[in-house]
Amino acid sequence: MKPDALTPDLSFSQPYFTELPQLVSKTQPQGIGASRWLAWSDDAAALLGGLTPTASLLEQCAGNQLLDNGLGHYFAQVYSGHQFGGYSPQLGDGRAMIVGNLNTPQGAYEMSLKGAGTTPYSRHGDGRAVLRSSLREFLASEAMHHLGVATTRALAVVGSDLPVWRESRETAAITVRLARSHIRFGHFEYVTHTRQSKPQLQALLDFTIRQHFPELSGDAAGYKAWFAQVVERTALMIAKWQAYGFTHGVMNTDNMSILGETLDYGPFGFLDTYQESFVCNHSDSEGRYSFVRQPAVALWNLQRLAQALVPIIPSDDLVAGLDSFERLLVDHYVAIMTTRLGITPQETRADLGLISALMLALEENRLDYTNTMRQFSVVSPKDQQAPWQDDCVSAQVMKDWFNAYRRRLADVGDIDDWQAQRRQTNPKFILRNYLAQEAIEAAESGHPQAVAELLSVLQRPFDEQPGQEHYAQAAPNWAQGLVLSCSS
Numbered sequence: 220m221k222p223d224a225l226t227p228d229l230s231f232s233q234p235y236f237t238e239l240p241q242l243v244s245k246t247q248p249q250g251i252g253a254s255r256w257l258a259w260s261d262d263a264a265a266l267l268g269g270l271t272p273t274a275s276l277l278e279q280c281a282g283n284q285l286l287d288n289g290l291g292h293y294f295a296q297v298y299s300g301h302q303f304g305g306y307s308p309q310l311g312d313g314r315a316m317i318v319g320n321l322n323t324p325q326g327a328y329e330m331s332l333k334g335a336g337t338t339p340y341s342r343h344g345d346g347r348a349v350l351r352s353s354l355r356e357f358l359a360s361e362a363m364h365h366l367g368v369a370t371t372r373a374l375a376v377v378g379s380d381l382p383v384w385r386e387s388r389e390t391a392a393i394t395v396r397l398a399r400s401h402i403r404f405g406h407f408e409y410v411t412h413t414r415q416s417k418p419q420l421q422a423l424l425d426f427t428i429r430q431h432f433p434e435l436s437g438d439a440a441g442y443k444a445w446f447a448q449v450v451e452r453t454a455l456m457i458a459k460w461q462a463y464g465f466t467h468g469v470m471n472t473d474n475m476s477i478l479g480e481t482l483d484y485g486p487f488g489f490l491d492t493y494q495e496s497f498v499c500n501h502s503d504s505e506g507r508y509s510f511v512r513q514p515a516v517a518l519w520n521l522q523r524l525a526q527a528l529v530p531i532i533p534s535d536d537l538v539a540g541l542d543s544f545e546r547l548l549v550d551h552y553v554a555i556m557t558t559r560l561g562i563t564p565q566e567t568r569a570d571l572g573l574i575s576a577l578m579l580a581l582e583e584n585r586l587d588y589t590n591t592m593r594q595f596s597v598v599s600p601k602d603q604q605a606p607w608q609d610d611c612v613s614a615q616v617m618k619d620w621f622n623a624y625r626r627r628l629a630d631v632g633d634i635d636d637w638q639a640q641r642r643q644t645n646p647k648f649i650l651r652n653y654l655a656q657e658a659i660e661a662a663e664s665g666h667p668q669a670v671a672e673l674l675s676v677l678q679r680p681f682d683e684q685p686g687q688e689h690y691a692q693a694a695p696n697w698a699q700g701l702v703l704s705c706s707s
């Protein structure tokens with residue numbers, strides 16, 4: 220029987236599979252059986268021309284039926300990567316299968332099914348994903364997108380009663396992920412270090428530029444400009460992570476997108492109280508991927524990418540790109556944070572000093588990061604002290620900071636406009652771990668509506684949303700500093 224087309228208006232194409240045959244393996248999904256929708260993003264569906272959650276789409280997302288992608292199979296990409304500092308010569312999609320590129324008027328989105336069974340790269344894994352981790356990825360990617368952070372998207376999560384064993388018995392789920400590309404830094408490391416094939420490196424690089432950086436030329440000047448863009452996109456992504464308090468948790472080079480999109484959500488976490496040394500990943504005992512280390516790790520990862528490109532791109536061009544990382548990161552971070560504070564940027568070093576002093580004062584006072592920053596929307600230049608001053612145990616440090624800040628506030632113009640702008644840059648709603656946890660528990664007990672409700676709040680993080688204040692509450696004691704394991 221011929222599989223159903225997704226919608227009459229959408230067509231699949233398979234550029235990665237057809238142009239880079241040495242870097243893929245054919246796969247067939249192993250369905251999770253009788254399934255139900257656990258989550259659906261209308262907003263992501265709108266990218267695909269308003270796709271709707273039909274019964275046949277449910278069967279396809281559950282891997283029980285093939286989507287009509289023109290191939291008669293799906294595929295997995297091979298890559299490698301530096302994991303916690305050490306090189307793993309062969310990784311690859313161990314459970315995420317790529318269906319193909321969906322061509323929309325806004326360009327192509329690659330669709331993949333994460334948790335659809337084993338592939339040639341599964342090693343000892345079962346190719347499955349559990350409900351808990353799938354819903355976390357779904358909620359995080361949609362929340363990050365609405366915060367304005369570049370990220371892969373999630374269309375839906377489907378689940379079934381199929382048992383999956385982790386620390387205990389859980390149930391299977393599949394996330395339908397959409398990304399402009401799933402190419403990772405690790406793809407380049409694989410062709411250079413593991414395959415040691417310059418022609419394959421050349422093919423991968425030319426493909427990446429042709430598909431995703433079409434404005435660039437395929438010559439030496441184009442390569443140099445391309446690497447500079449990868450550095451800049453990565454710097455911008457990390458600046459936003461640091462600005463909004465997002466910790467990825469597993470910043471291995473196989474989890475770094477070549478497009479600078481947040482990719483592969485595992486044990487991620489948003490800061491509750493401001494804490495530089497926050498480590499969200501239970502398995503990261505040395506704190507390699509702590510919140511404060513993310514900028515340095517991103518640079519380290521870019522250095523690994525550069526190393527993989529040496530056979531084709533002159534070292535001087537790579538070094539020039541790497542050298543721009545710190546300045547780009549700081550510039551982007553300071554631009555976001557001065558907007559959040561409502562001050563006009565002056566000298567970068569001085570601005571960064573003011574911002575860092577606030578972070579220290581927040582940390583010393585154990586204040587909730589997001590909720591304190593949101594209060595900049597009620598600050599007025601006439602205030603003698605910060606609206607949150609009474610919550611400070613280390614009072615002087617905050618008083619000193621606020622005095623320094625007031626000197627920078629100067630003329631804010633129309634105060635209502637100024638405060639409205641602060642609301643547009645300091646989110647009220649973020650995906651706190653405890654919120655994700657509560658929604659997951661509801662979904663596990665048969666009430667996925669809780670996921671939909673949380674999603675709808677996270678789709679408007681900067682709006683007041685009267686009646687939804689409880690979603691903006693700081694973490695209860697049981698959930699402060701919740702850490703998660705890698706197992707998913």
Ligand code: AMP
Pocket residue numbers: 310311312313314315340341342343344345346347348469473474483485707
């Ligand atoms: P991650 O830490 O989730 O980025 O995964 C690292 C590698 O392990 C990737 O190549 C994954 O595809 C693979 N992997 C993770 N979980 C599983 C699983 N349950 N089955 C097979 N492969 C997996």
Ligand code: MG
Pocket residue numbers: 473474483
């Ligand atoms: Mg990964």
